[in-house]
Amino acid sequence: MPTLQELKPGKTARVIGLDDNCQGFERFRLLDLGVVPGTEITHALDNPLHEPLAYFIRGAVIALRKNQAAKILVEIKGD
Amino acid sequence: MEEIKVLDNKKKMNTKPVSNHSGCEGCPSYREGNLKRLGINVPNFDFVVAVTGNPNVGKSTVFNALTGLRQHTGNWPGKTVTRAEGGFNFDNQNFKLVDLPGAYSLVSRSADEEIARNFILFGKPDVTLIVVDATRLERNLNLVLQILEITEQVVVCLNLVDEAERMGIKIDDRSLTRDLGVPVIPTSARYKKGLQELLGAISDVANRRYPIKAHNKSYRNGKLSKAVEKVGYQLVSDFPELENSEWLAERVLDEDEDIIEALKSGELLNHIQTEEDYSIYDAKKLREDGLKIPFRYEEPVSEIEKLAQSLKKDLIPNFHDELVENHFIEAGKIAHHCVTYPDKKKELYLDQFIDRIVTSRIWGFPLMFLMLAVVLWITIIGANYPSQGLAWVLLDQGHPFLKDLMTQIGMPWWLNGILIDGMYMATAWVISVMLPPMAIFFPLFTLLEDFGYLPRVAFNLDRLFKAAGSHGKQALTMSMGFGCNAAGIISTRIIDSPRERLIAIITNNFALCNGRWPTQILIAALFIGGLAPAYLAGLLSSAAVILVAVLGIFLTFVVSWALSKTILKGEASAFSLELPPYRPPRIWQTLYKSLIDRTIFVLWRAIIFALPAGALIWLVANLYIGESSLAEHMISFMNPFGILIGLNGVILLAYIVAIPANEIVIPTILMLTVMVTGATGMGEGAGVMFEMDSKDALMHLLQAGGWTLLTAVNLMIFSLIHNPCSTTIYTIYKETRSIKWTSISALLPLIMGFIVTFLIAQVWRMFV
Numbered sequence: 146m147p148t149l150q151e152l153k154p155g156k157t158a159r160v161i162g163l164d165d166n167c168q169g170f171e172r173f174r175l176l177d178l179g180v181v182p183g184t185e186i187t188h189a190l191d192n193p194l195h196e197p198l199a200y201f202i203r204g205a206v207i208a209l210r211k212n213q214a215a216k217i218l219v220e221i222k223g224d
Numbered sequence: 225m226e227e228i229k230v231l232d233n234k235k236k237m238n239t240k241p242v243s244n245h246s247g248c249e250g251c252p253s254y255r256e257g258n259l260k261r262l263g264i265n266v267p268n269f270d271f272v273v274a275v276t277g278n279p280n281v282g283k284s285t286v287f288n289a290l291t292g293l294r295q296h297t298g299n300w301p302g303k304t305v306t307r308a309e310g311g312f313n314f315d316n317q318n319f320k321l322v323d324l325p326g327a328y329s330l331v332s333r334s335a336d337e338e339i340a341r342n343f344i345l346f347g348k349p350d351v352t353l354i355v356v357d358a359t360r361l362e363r364n365l366n367l368v369l370q371i372l373e374i375t376e377q378v379v380v381c382l383n384l385v386d387e388a389e390r391m392g393i394k395i396d397d398r399s400l401t402r403d404l405g406v407p408v409i410p411t412s413a414r415y416k417k418g419l420q421e422l423l424g425a426i427s428d429v430a431n432r433r434y435p436i437k438a439h440n441k442s443y444r445n446g447k448l449s450k451a452v453e454k455v456g457y458q459l460v461s462d463f464p465e466l467e468n469s470e471w472l473a474e475r476v477l478d479e480d481e482d483i484i485e486a487l488k489s490g491e492l493l494n495h496i497q498t499e500e501d502y503s504i505y506d507a508k509k510l511r512e513d514g515l516k517i518p519f520r521y522e523e524p525v526s527e528i529e530k531l532a533q534s535l536k537k538d539l540i541p542n543f544h545d546e547l548v549e550n551h552f553i554e555a556g557k558i559a560h561h562c563v564t565y566p567d568k569k570k571e572l573y574l575d576q577f578i579d580r581i582v583t584s585r586i587w588g589f590p591l592m593f594l595m596l597a598v599v600l601w602i603t604i605i606g607a608n609y610p611s612q613g614l615a616w617v618l619l620d621q622g623h624p625f626l627k628d629l630m631t632q633i634g635m636p637w638w639l640n641g642i643l644i645d646g647m648y649m650a651t652a653w654v655i656s657v658m659l660p661p662m663a664i665f666f667p668l669f670t671l672l673e674d675f676g677y678l679p680r681v682a683f684n685l686d687r688l689f690k691a692a693g694s695h696g697k698q699a700l701t702m703s704m705g706f707g708c709n710a711a712g713i714i715s716t717r718i719i720d721s722p723r724e725r726l727i728a729i730i731t732n733n734f735a736l737c738n739g740r741w742p743t744q745i746l747i748a749a750l751f752i753g754g755l756a757p758a759y760l761a762g763l764l765s766s767a768a769v770i771l772v773a774v775l776g777i778f779l780t781f782v783v784s785w786a787l788s789k790t791i792l793k794g795e796a797s798a799f800s801l802e803l804p805p806y807r808p809p810r811i812w813q814t815l816y817k818s819l820i821d822r823t824i825f826v827l828w829r830a831i832i833f834a835l836p837a838g839a840l841i842w843l844v845a846n847l848y849i850g851e852s853s854l855a856e857h858m859i860s861f862m863n864p865f866g867i868l869i870g871l872n873g874v875i876l877l878a879y880i881v882a883i884p885a886n887e888i889v890i891p892t893i894l895m896l897t898v899m900v901t902g903a904t905g906m907g908e909g910a911g912v913m914f915e916m917d918s919k920d921a922l923m924h925l926l927q928a929g930g931w932t933l934l935t936a937v938n939l940m941i942f943s944l945i946h947n948p949c950s951t952t953i954y955t956i957y958k959e960t961r962s963i964k965w966t967s968i969s970a971l972l973p974l975i976m977g978f979i980v981t982f983l984i985a986q987v988w989r990m991f992v
Contacts, residue, residue, distance in 0.1 A: 162545075163545070170332060170333060170334060172544075172545075173329070173331065173332035173333065173544070173548075174328070174332060174334070174800055175800075176329075176332075176544075176545060176548040176549075177328035177329040177332055177366065177548065178328065178363070178800060179362070179363045179366070179552060181545070181548055181549040181552045182549055183549075183553075184552070189576070189579075190576075190579055190580070190583055190683075190803075191583070191585075192583060192588075192683065192684065192686075192687070193583060193584065193585045193588035193589055193684055194684070194685075194686075194687035194688070195687070196686070196687045196690070197683065197686050197687070197690075197696070197799070197801065199579075199583075199683065199803055202363075203360065203362050203363045203552075204359060204360035204361070204362055204363060205360045205363060205802055206579075206802065206803040206804075207800055207801070207802050207803070208683050208686070208696075208799075208800070208801040208802075208803060209799070209800065210686070210690060210799045213799060213800075
């Protein structure tokens with residue numbers, strides 16, 4: 146299944162769920178930011194060093210590191 | 225000016241409050257008269273109000289607007305880490321406000337969020353004021369819905385409505401009030417709009433005049449609901465007086481250690497409102513140290529835990545996810561009902577446009593360095609004139625005047641020396657060299673902060689800090705350190721992970737602070753500039769100073785990396801960095817606030833340390849043991865070691881006695897050098913710090929003191945790599961509340977400094 150890491154700039158994806166190896170506080174924090182199944186996430190901003198990338202999540206722009214984005218399972222829209 | 229009325233007994237509270245003439249009088253909607261801001265003096269409060277909300281929703285701004293306090297606010301998530309308290313009087317009742325750290329959620333177990341949750345749960349405030357961001361309502365509602373599960377005594381402050389309006393977002397606050405069943409008050413706390421209505425709502429809810437019909441919904445599916453019922457039933461039968469039993473049962477099922485501990489200790493059964501601040505990085509340890517209550521209910525609660533374990537077998541493994549998801553579904557429904565989003569997000573385009581530039585591959589880094597360079601340049605150049613002015617008044621005129629005055633009133637010479645030559649001189653010196661650069665640097669920095677540029681810097685640099693095992697926000701605390709390390713240490717509060725925050729604290733000293741730039745510039749101009757032909761001298765000495773500053777940045781990364789591999793081992797914990805919308809900076813408020821919050825605050829701490837150090841400096845130069853002064857004994861004792869590391873005894877003694885502020889190192893070195901070389905016609909006498917206008921004379925003096933190019937190079941290096949000043953050390957202790965981490969922060973750079981200068985000296989002597 147694709148992860149958020151594969152999302153191209155400007156594109157939008159719908160969250161399917163979080164990877165099982167994302168546990169504990171990291172999982173809770175992502176959930177609290179609104180990364181729950183059904184949420185739409187847009188790749189909002191690239192980075193001069195290509196990491197972290199910023200995503201538009203439920204009204205807020207949030208930067209996530211690659212290893213976090215890789216734990217968010219998504220369905221990429223409009224492919 | 226606001227009047228602060230101190231109410232010292234219940235009787236006085238019934239007197240009519242004097243009208244308050246604050247800046248909002250002109251506004252027609254302002255109902256003057258019934259609000260009195262009480263600052264921190266809240267005696268005999270009638271009600272306790274907890275202020276909570278997501279990070280960066282303007283919580284502190286609301287808190288300040290209501291209490292008249294000036295807690296530092298910035299366009300930054302995570303400003304408040306310890307509880308700030310303040311109060312106001314409204315309609316003759318005293319309200320105590322407790323500003324809690326920002327929280328995304330009540331169930332995630334981060335240190336900050338536990339502080340917020342514990343206060344709402346254990347502190348049982350009369351009103352919980354939830355500040356929400358109108359532009360991100362959906363996510364903010366998640367927290368509101370969670371809090372409504374614990375308490376109904378809630379007021380929602382729908383803040384930043386001005387920003388939402390600008391973005392074309394329309395929120396029907398009446399529908400929202402109906403949906404949530406608690407008062408929802410639209411405000412714009414930055415511009416003091418909606419505050420009267422907010423006060424009215426707080427007062428109504430506190431006095432139970434408001435018909436609350438709190439949104440009440442179960443977010444649990446069938447199986448979880450049954451399990452919660454069973455555990456909840458057991459909890460109530462063991463503890464009949466327990467409130468929120470079902471919510472607590474759900475927490476026990478979710479293996480929430482903090483809640484289980486609180487049940488065991490009986491904390492949840494009592495009405496506890498501790499006055500303790502919770503230290504951010506060690507909230508748990510502090511509770512164990514200071515507030516430990518023995519586990520009186522170990523047995524029944526362990527039984528309940530066992531019950532929960534057996535019930536969990538029937539539940540899906542990540543039922544926590546489902547709970548959060550159900551909250552968000554509900555939040556989404558409410559938002560859908562009450563919010564109209566614009567067809568085209570026009571304001572967002574401007575934000576995105578700025579973002580694309582400041583984070584672009586081509587412009588991102590150059591813009592950042594340009595910004596830092598310009599801020600430092602304005603600070604260094606701009607501070608010269610006011611510094612000279614202050615020095616003229618305080619040192620050139622004030623010092624002789626005071627000295628004569630004291631002699632005339634018959635003060636003994638030694639007391640005159642300690643007080644005027646020592647304490648006054650050191651303090652006056654610190655003020656005249658420290659105040660102007662800080663008064664320029666901090667406002668500039670705060671403007672960038674207020675605008676929202678700084679989180680983008682963290683965003684750009686995070687990759688590098690990730691490689692060093694730390695957090696991108698350290699880029700900011702480091703930049704703040706260029707102004708003042710003590711302020712840099714305080715600014716590490718924006719980093720929420722304790723491990724990464726400690727790394728930022730320990731390495732902050734490698735950011736070359738304002739107090740050290742003048743030393744670098746002076747020594748480079750004298751010794752390094754002199755190596756080149758006159759027309760290149762300025763360029764070469766500037767390059768040398770920049771090289772030292774860059775070495776500091778390099779060391780920040782190296783030491784962060786080393787710490788994260790050794791004593792602060794660990795993976796980056798749940799990184800998240802929110803990039804807030806850009807906000808037009810408010811120039812005057814920024815100037816005023818940065819002056820009060822940062823400049824005066826740091827200066828005051830420096831003065832407190834400068835006073836005794838001044839006395840010490842004078843005493844070592846004037847106390848005699850046998851033929852020589854104490855200073856001379858110490859210098860000759862330390863000189864062999866000083867020479868070994870390419871410095872000398874004078875420099876080492878100066879760094880010991882001038883520990884309060886790096887600014888007074890050079891004047892102390894000069895005073896001591898005159899003393900040991902016996903140079904005549906220079907300086908102001910033993911124990912009196914001074915500076916020289918003539919570069920040639922200065923060079924001559926230092927050469928007489930045995931200085932070489934190696935001494936100069938190593939002094940520049942040692943000025944970068946040595947223990948932080950005592951003001952900073954004290955600040956580290958205040959922030960970490962740990963002698964261990966304070967000692968490591970002080971000793972690590974000192975030892976490194978000795979090693980580096982030693983190595984340079986050895987290599988130098990081999991080749992030169």
